[in-house]
Each structure stands twice: as structure tokens, then as C-alpha cells.
Amino acid sequence: MLEKFLSLGKKRAWIYPLAVKGHFQTIRKWAFVGLHAVLFVVPWISVKGNPLVRVDFAGRQTFLAGTVLTASETVLLLIILLFAAFALFFFTALFGRIWCGYACPQTVFLESWIRPLEQFIEGGRVTRQRRDQKGLSFDLAWRKLVKWTAFTAVAFVLAMSMMSYFAGARELWTGMAGSVEYTLVAILGGVWLLDFVWFREQFCNYLCPYARFQSALTDDDSLLIMYEDERGEPRGGKEAKHDGRCIDCDKCVAVCPQGIDIRNGFQLECIACARCVDACAGVMGKLGHETLVSYSSVTQSKGGKIKWTRPRTLVYAALLAMLIVAAGTRLFVRIPFEATVNRAPGTLFTVDDDGFVRNTYLLKIINNDVAPGGHRFTVTVDAIEGAEVIVQDVGLGPSESSTTPLIIRLPIAGEDRRTLPIVVHVTSEAGELVLETTFKTGASIGE
Numbered sequence: 001m002l003e004k005f006l007s008l009g010k011k012r013a014w015i016y017p018l019a020v021k022g023h024f025q026t027i028r029k030w031a032f033v034g035l036h037a038v039l040f041v042v043p044w045i046s047v048k049g050n051p052l053v054r055v056d057f058a059g060r061q062t063f064l065a066g067t068v069l070t071a072s073e074t075v076l077l078l079i080i081l082l083f084a085a086f087a088l089f090f091f092t093a094l095f096g097r098i099w100c101g102y103a104c105p106q107t108v109f110l111e112s113w114i115r116p117l118e119q120f121i122e123g124g125r126v127t128r129q130r131r132d133q134k135g136l137s138f139d140l141a142w143r144k145l146v147k148w149t150a151f152t153a154v155a156f157v158l159a160m161s162m163m164s165y166f167a168g169a170r171e172l173w174t175g176m177a178g179s180v181e182y183t184l185v186a187i188l189g190g191v192w193l194l195d196f197v198w199f200r201e202q203f204c205n206y207l208c209p210y211a212r213f214q215s216a217l218t219d220d221d222s223l224l225i226m227y228e229d230e231r232g233e234p235r236g237g238k239e240a241k242h243d244g245r246c247i248d249c250d251k252c253v254a255v256c257p258q259g260i261d262i263r264n265g266f267q268l269e270c271i272a273c274a275r276c277v278d279a280c281a282g283v284m285g286k287l288g289h290e291t292l293v294s295y296s297s298v299t300q301s302k303g304g305k306i307k308w309t310r311p312r313t314l315v316y317a318a319l320l321a322m323l324i325v326a327a328g329t330r331l332f333v334r335i336p337f338e339a340t341v342n343r344a345p346g347t348l349f350t351v352d353d354d355g356f357v358r359n360t361y362l363l364k365i366i367n368n369d370v371a372p373g374g375h376r377f378t379v380t381v382d383a384i385e386g387a388e389v390i391v392q393d394v395g396l397g398p399s400e401s402s403t404t405p406l407i408i409r410l411p412i413a414g415e416d417r418r419t420l421p422i423v424v425h426v427t428s429e430a431g432e433l434v435l436e437t438t439f440k441t442g443a444s445i446g447e
């Protein structure tokens with residue numbers, strides 16, 4: 001039942017990809033090492049006492065390379081998200097599914113951890129196939145048990161590392177994080193474990209949204225993994241190995257983690273991992289011929305040359321450049337503190353014994369600057385004729401906040417309007433914020 005549900009009605013055909021080495025697998029391996037370094041190391045790095053990268057949902061703030069972005073910096077966060085989306089579009093237009101083959105967490109974890117562990121514990125492709133076909137035995141049972149235990153440990157470590165970007169690496173790994181964070185680790189780890197044990201390539205084939213729309217992002221000049229029909233066909237036969245045609249060894253199919261035969265043409269399931277390229281390069285190389293499977297494009301397959309600069313790529317490049325300028329400008333004009341002024345709870349105004357009307361406000365200042373030393377904030381109010389302003393300067397250290405009373409008094413006899421506009425200036429060496437509020441004169445009392 002579960003099998004049918006997860007396979008969307010079809011019977012699951014297990015894939016036993018053959019291990020493969022080659023030029024592109026070496027590149028992928030180094031890409032995976034780099035991505036793991038980012039995943040494991042970045043959450044432990046601090047800049048001026050704050051995380052290098054962390055999204056703190058509870059505190060409604062994001063730490064980014066020594067800068068604290070609060071909810072008021074939504075525009076900057078939006079620019080960063082848009083940049084990531086357009087960068088994906090741009091690279092997909094140029095290099096096809098490079099994300100899937102080289103950087104998608106599903107691919108990175110399966111290739112770096114799961115397949116090597118599976119091979120180490122259960123043996124190579126043929127051994128694994130034979131064991132599984134034989135059915136339940138002691139040998140199969142203990143190997144599966146050890147394998148799933150290893151997968152559980154991997155899923156746990158990966159989930160902890162991913163959650164470190166949200167809950168903090170030190171807090172999580174020292175047991176200081178909250179129950180919500182550990183519950184999320186358990187859920188995330190469980191999802192990864194399900195993927196490692198069962199779901200695997202089905203995620204790309206049935207669930208991944210990027211796989212669904214990536215064909216709309218590519219065109220005839222985008223790089224794809226392609227089989228050269230003209231050189232390769234007709235495949236098989238005694239003479240194939242001499243004249244460079246496909247010898248029908250099926251190695252490109254055996255290594256494919258998606259279980260597809262690239263010789264049947266481009267298929268949506270292909271994640272552009274280039275395993276079939278390396279497999280065929282190995283086979284054909286030994287025979288003194290060039291690989292029949294390679295990175296190519298529809299244009300190239302028709303004898304043309306890839307156009308790297310075309311309307312689609314130029315538009316994406318222009319948008320990326322605009323977003324970089326927008327983010328830079330935003331960061332340049334950004335004032336690293338926030339301030340709000342609100343009327344103190346209680347009455348709108350108070351009439352003091354000396355005949356002055358008093359309005360009391362609460363001024364909240366948040367210093368988002370993480371630089372040591374902090375800032376001193378001066379508060380001034382645009383003068384109303386005869387008004388008395390009582391407020392103190394505020395000193396705040398890095399990432400500190402404080403709420404301070406602001407009192408404005410005005411002689412009752414001097415004003416007949418009920419409400420006066422008030423402008424408050426909060427100034428530090430980092431910049432100035434201008435806040436607007438109102439003063440209630442109590443003029444209606446006497447009416």
C-alpha cells in the first residue's frame with residue numbers, strides 16, 4: 001500500500017547504480033566536499049560575536065556576515081531571495097540541470113554518504129541485486145540493519161547541521177536549544193532517513209518542483225547530457241568496437257541513478273549527473289574512441305555552435321546585476337538602528353499642577369550594529385512654541401535595545417488645537433531616524 005502510494009501507483013523498480021569514476025565524477029566530488037564544508041563549518045563561524053549566517057525566526061532577525069537584518073529589512077531579504085532565484089534561472093539557461101547534478105542536497109547526500117555506505121555494507125551492484133532477490137536471510141537482515149543504522153546517524157548529523165543555520169550550532173550541539181528546535185531536527189532527520197532508505201530518485205521524478213519547470217528555463221543552447229545518435233547508431237554488432245559505434249555494453253544505463261537509458265534521448269528524469277558520460281568515456285576510451293555520451297546542446301547536435309549570449313541569458317544577467325546594485329545601495333544607505341515612538345499606556349494626556357499638559361511616550365531604540373563599542377543616541381523634538389521636552393540620551397552596545405520615556409509638556413492656555421503633529425529625531429554617528437507622532441493638548445476640556 002505504502003509502496004504503491006509512494007510510487008504513485010506504479011510498482012517500484014529498485015535501482016542499483018554501478019559505481020563509476022571519471023573526469024566529471026572527480027569534479028562533482030570536489031563540489032560535494034566544498035558544499036559539505038559550507039554546511040558543517042559556516043554555522044560555527046562568528047563575526048563580531050554574531051553568527052556569520054543565521055536565520056533566527058523567533059527573534060525575527062537574520063545574521064549575515066556581521067550584519068543584523070531585522071523585520072524592517074524585508075526589502076533586502078527579498079532582494080537576496082530574488083537574486084538566488086534568478087541565479088538559478090541564469091545557470092539553468094546556460095548549463096541545464098547543473099544544480100541537480102552538482103549542488104542539490106538530495107544528490108550531494110546520496111552520492112557522498114548513502115551510496116558509498118551502501119556499497120561498503122552490502123557490496124557492489126550485482127551482489128546487492130542478488131542478495132535482495134534471494135529474499136530474507138540472516139546475511140541480508142544484519143546488513144540492512146547496519147545500513148539503516150548508519151543512514152539514521154547520517155540523517156541525524158545532516159539534520160542537526162541544517163538546523164544550525166536557524167537555531168545556532170553551539171546551542172544545538174550542546175543541548176542548549178529548545179524543544180521546538182529538537183523536534184524540528186527529529187522531523188527533518190526523519191524526512192532525510194525516509195529519502196535515504198526509500199524515496200531516493202522518486203523525489204526527482206515525482207515531487208521536485210524544479211524538475212517540473214526546468215524545461216521552461218532551458219532552450220536549444222542550454223547544456224544537456226546527450227547521446228550522439230549519428231556516431232552511435234546502429235548500435236551493437238561485431239564491427240561496432242572498431243568504427244566507434246555504441247557497443248551496447250549498457251554501462252551508461254547501469255551507472256544511472258535515475259534508471260534511465262540516455263540513448264533514448266533527453267528525459268525529464270535526467271539529473272545531469274554525468275555518470276553516463278564518464279561510464280561511456282571509460283568504455284569508448286579503451287577502444288580508442290571518443291565518448292558517445294557528453295555535455296552538448298540541441299544546437300550542437302544539429303552541427304551549430306552554442307550561443308552563450310542570447311536574449312534569455314542577457315535578461316537574467318541584467319536582472320542579477322540590477323539586484324546586486326539594489327542590494328549594494330540598500331546596504332549603503334541602511335541605518336543600522338531602529339526606533340519607534342508610541343504613546344505610553346494609560347491616559348492620552350495629563351494636566352499637571354503648574355497648568356502644563358503632559359504627553360508621555362515610550363521611545364524604543366534597537367541597535368542592529370554588531371560593531372564593538374555601540375552607539376550613543378540623542379533624541380530631539382522639533383520645537384513647538386513653549387514646549388518642554390524631557391528625554392535622556394541613550395547608550396546601546398552591539399545588538400542591544402532599550403525603551404526610554406519621552407515626556408513633552410505644553411502650557412494649556414497656549415494652544416487651542418486638540419492635536420499637534422510632533423516630529424522626533426533619533427540621531428547617532430551611524431545616522432538619523434525621523435519619527436512622527438502627535439501631541440494631545442486637551443483643548444476640548446474647556447469647550
Ligand code: SF4
Pocket residue numbers: 225252255256257258259260261262269270271272273274275276277
Ligand atoms: S542519464 Fe546520465 S546524466 Fe542523466 S541521470 Fe542518468 S547517469 Fe545521470
Ligand code: SF4
Pocket residue numbers: 232245246247248249250251252253263279280283284292293
Ligand atoms: S556506455 Fe557507451 S558504448 Fe556502452 S551502451 Fe552506453 S553509449 Fe553504448
